[in-house]
Amino acid sequence: MISGIPELRTVLEPEARAWLDTAVDRIIADPTAIGALFPAVRRRCGRARIDGHWTIDEAARAVLLTALPLHDPALTETVGALHRHGDPAEQRAVLRALPLIDDEGRFLFLVRETLRGNDTTLIEAALGPYAARHLPDDEYRQAVLKCVFYEIPLSRVAGLDERADAELARMLADFARERIAAGRAVPEDITPVIRAFAPADDRPAALDGAS
Template sequence: MVVTADSSAAPPDHPHPALTAVLDPTARTWLDDGAAQVAIEPAAVRRLFPAARRRCGHARLTEYWSVDEAARAVLLTALPLRGQALADEVTRLHRHGDPAEQRAVLRTLPLLDLGDLALPLVREALRGNDTTLIEAAVGPYTAAHLPDAEYRQAVLKCVFCEIPLDRVTGLGARADRELARMLADFAHERIVAGRGVPPDIVPVVRAFPDVIGAELNQALKEEG
């Protein structure tokens, strides 16, 4: 049952082709050379990853990627590592990175063969209050790997942080009765407090009519 406008849980397209079209020759050469270095010497990513924003820029590239995020994704996907070794390197970059670098790591996770090994990074972002990191965390990797109970809490965190639910990948497929109940409770508390209900939670709640009492249903109709 599709309950709201939803992004696919499929990985985003690899950003290298889009970057090639917008980077100037100097930046393009730097990135291509950097990816080649990383493929030979994985530790080189620790030097190149922080420099990507300065060398390539940070304009918006696509709806999903900024230029610096995409350039960092190119470097990460050039790593010849697998499994725990890849997870360890990605975790190192995330833990030592600034928010822009952390966003790049989170957005690149769907392109890396990590299984569940990167879930600690997602959980760390979801525990924090940086809305840009939370939004980056609720992408295709989370949709594919985060357990149900934690996924519901991630959706609720987005609601509390006023992150639009169309930024949450996989919601149409993963919304269930328990999530609807949680959102209905949230809506009821808002209404009792005389506050508005975010309109994007209404389709999720209404997809499971048994969680809505008559009073809440009427209130949601009045909310419009």
């Protein structure tokens, strides 16, 4: 799973690159400067997609976050405020940058708040490597099930190979039975987890019948 910030130098226009460099210097000199710089990133640097994980604005915002010369509790406070006052694009950037600024799970409250919401773009951003590493088992399973409900492809959820277990398989099998009983479609991407972990006698028959 990608966690580093992609090389921005090659994708940014010279003017945007200069703006970002100056922004980083200003944040190093005065961390409170990030409050005004963070929301301006999209207009200054652009928003195109770089790869499967990052857009330009998210990567540039991650650069600003990693420039913060702060330690706890100031870091948690500053990043928490950027998320609290951020629009969805800013919040996605904060969520994607979490593994770059913290390896102890201090920002799980942001992940949890996002998972309570309904915006699938935010939910997807919250379920990256950070959540995969730090979310407790029961919350991780609920998050995966929520993705299935919201039809977020499970290929976009980090850590599923390592964290899928028998309990998750049971939950997904129950979900599949509910859908089948209602005459509704069952997303195909849940079958590998069910097959790998649910006992053969606890699989929805219709799933085994499928390819």
